[in-house]
Amino acid sequence: MEEEKLTKAEKESAMKKEVLDNYRQSKSGKEPVNKQIDGWLDIYKGKLYGNEQAARSKVIVRDVYKTIEALKPNLTEPFIGSPKPIDAVPYTAAGEMSSGASEKLLNYQFTTQQDRRSLMNTLADVVAREGTVWAKNEWKYEDEEFRTPMTVPKEALAMIQDEYEIVSDNGDIVDIEVIQIEVKKNEPHIRLCRNEHIFTDPTAECDDDIQFIIHQYDTTMSDLKSAGVYKNLDKLEAKSSDTNLHDTSLGVSRDVDAIEFGRNPNYRVFGDSARQKITIMEYWGYYDLDGDGIAEPVLIVWDKQNEIFIREEDNPMPDKEIPFERAVYIEEPFSLWGKALADAMDDGQKIHTAFMRGMIDNAALANNGQKFIMKGGIDQANFRRMVNGEKHIYMNQNPAEVLQDGSYNEMPSSMFNMYEMVEAQNEGITGVTRQGQGLNSQSADQTAAGASITNTNSQRRMLDTVRNISNMLRKLLRRQLSYSLEFLQEEDWIRITGMQKPQGVLGKDFDIQVNLVTDAQKQSKIHQYLQMFQNLQYVTGE
Numbered sequence: 001m002e003e004e005k006l007t008k009a010e011k012e013s014a015m016k017k018e019v020l021d022n023y024r025q026s027k028s029g030k031e032p033v034n035k036q037i038d039g040w041l042d043i044y045k046g047k048l049y050g051n052e053q054a055a056r057s058k059v060i061v062r063d064v065y066k067t068i069e070a071l072k073p074n075l076t077e078p079f080i081g082s083p084k085p086i087d088a089v090p091y092t093a094a095g096e097m098s099s100g101a102s103e104k105l106l107n108y109q110f111t112t113q114q115d116r117r118s119l120m121n122t123l124a125d126v127v128a129r130e131g132t133v134w135a136k137n138e139w140k141y142e143d144e145e146f147r148t149p150m151t152v153p154k155e156a157l158a159m160i161q162d163e164y165e166i167v168s169d170n171g172d173i174v175d176i177e178v179i180q181i182e183v184k185k186n187e188p189h190i191r192l193c194r195n196e197h198i199f200t201d202p203t204a205e206c207d208d209d210i211q212f213i214i215h216q217y218d219t220t221m222s223d224l225k226s227a228g229v230y231k232n233l234d235k236l237e238a239k240s241s242d243t244n245l246h247d248t249s250l251g252v253s254r255d256v257d258a259i260e261f262g263r264n265p266n267y268r269v270f271g272d273s274a275r276q277k278i279t280i281m282e283y284w285g286y287y288d289l290d291g292d293g294i295a296e297p298v299l300i301v302w303d304k305q306n307e308i309f310i311r312e313e314d315n316p317m318p319d320k321e322i323p324f325e326r327a328v329y330i331e332e333p334f335s336l337w338g339k340a341l342a343d344a345m346d347d348g349q350k351i352h353t354a355f356m357r358g359m360i361d362n363a364a365l366a367n368n369g370q371k372f373i374m375k376g377g378i379d380q381a382n383f384r385r386m387v388n389g390e391k392h393i394y395m396n397q398n399p400a401e402v403l404q405d406g407s408y409n410e411m412p413s414s415m416f417n418m419y420e421m422v423e424a425q426n427e428g429i430t431g432v433t434r435q436g437q438g439l440n441s442q443s444a445d446q447t448a449a450g451a452s453i454t455n456t457n458s459q460r461r462m463l464d465t466v467r468n469i470s471n472m473l474r475k476l477l478r479r480q481l482s483y484s485l486e487f488l489q490e491e492d493w494i495r496i497t498g499m500q501k502p503q504g505v506l507g508k509d510f511d512i513q514v515n516l517v518t519d520a521q522k523q524s525k526i527h528q529y530l531q532m533f534q535n536l537q538y539v540t541g542e
Contacts, residue, residue, distance in 0.1 A: 319479060345426055
């Protein structure tokens with residue numbers, strides 16, 4: 001028996017060592033990615049280049065910032081512009097009923113229970129600024145226990161279905177407290193993760209290769225205790241805690257920037273251990289916890305500062321999958337991380353900045369606003385009158401020859417041509433134009449042949465980004481549906497959808513799609529309807 005306990009302890013020790021080693025290797029391998037993201041954010045914020053000179057312009061033309069701000073509405077509108085952005089498509093007869101209930105439920109969850117505007121705005125912002133955005137499927141559950149005192153005959157106790165406790169026994173009559181559980185929250189949630197908090201399998205070339213993902217986040221001791229699934233909390237509570245544990249370049253720089261917008265990463269709660277922040281690491285992946293030589297889906301959780309493990313178990317989610325999905329702005333082949341918009345626009349922003357600095361310096365060093373007076377052209381008395389704005393006279397000379405006004409130096413047209421060329425190049429990269437941002441009605445051919453497509457490369461580029469986000473959202477919603485099938489009761493399905501819980505198999509009997517509603521598609525449909533009404537008018541003769 002003692003040998004078995006020792007073997008179990010040794011296995012647990014080996015597991016902890018290997019998981020921590022996976023984390024350290026992943027963090028080390030991801031540091032170049034963090035530095036890249038940090039550099040792209042510097043470009044976005046217009047950080048000085050370091051080659052600035054005294055008494056010369058230090059302006060930065062923030063092309064990346066302006067483009068992303070113009071780009072965001074075009075990336076989010078297809079997802080928040082429709083009251084029913086999600087479709088469930090049946091493939092079989094069994095999927096007909098299942099697809100209807102699933103579609104109603106997912107649309108209700110996405111448009112009502114989830115703040116989709118905030119979600120999509122942040123998602124579009126992060127993917128454009130940092131090149132990659134990670135999202136996590138979660139399930140939020142809260143309940144409250146309350147007791148109702150009752151006095152009932154002893155024979156009636158067998159008829160009470162809820163749990164109860166006997167307070168006093170008075171013979172044939174007993175005083176009891178009926179224990180009931182009221183569910184406060186039972187709903188899905190999509191969490192967007194900070195890129196410095198995601199540590200991926202360094203050997204993975206694509207999503208299917210991922211063996212583990214480690215997610216870092218801050219929580220409180222109160223939340224850990226109320227969850228009821230963690231151990232060793234007494235050991236953790238006895239240790240000092242420090243949530244300012246960002247040991248990556250990206251994490252440190254983001255916390256420095258956060259102070260400018262009212263968030264203080266160094267804030268501490270003293271005297272209230274329940275609200276004290278704790279940095280938690282979650283390992284979602286595969287590991288042989290049973291020692292049978294087969295790696296099973298697991299969830300392993302520990303405190304980052306003290307490395308106290310508080311949870312080790314099989315993956316508690318119904319689908320047993322790693323609950324993370326990603327979207328990228330510019331795909332990097334055989335990598336989980338993409339490139340940001342700044343990677344494509346950096347050269348153009350530098351060229352714009354160089355020309356703008358040159359034009360500003362040219363204007364600043366010019367003699368504009370100065371007056372040049374020919375020597376002997378005006379006497380001292382009249383000069384004072386001129387300075388004071390009074391009437392004055394010249395000494396029998398042509399005023400145009402006596403007085404000359406300084407002006408800005410004329411700049412060659414080639415400078416403006418170069419500036420415009422870079423501007424046009426940026427438009428082609430992003431799909432954002434000065435005339436009309438995004439997938440507008442002008443971008444679609446007003447004919448039957450071009451009713452549902454855009455016809456410029458720049459707008460196809462933007463549509464490609466929208467589809468990347470749509471693909472990520474579709475995967476998240478499919479997983480969210482599998483969670484709903486497990487965690488929602490039959491009465492919840494009937495209350496929300498008016499239909500029974502689906503019996504069809506997702507991906508076999510029916511599947512989920514995300515509707516992309518763009519302005520071009522709306523205008524094209526309107527044009528098709530107008531054409532149809534005109535044709536009907538000719539047919540009916542009215």
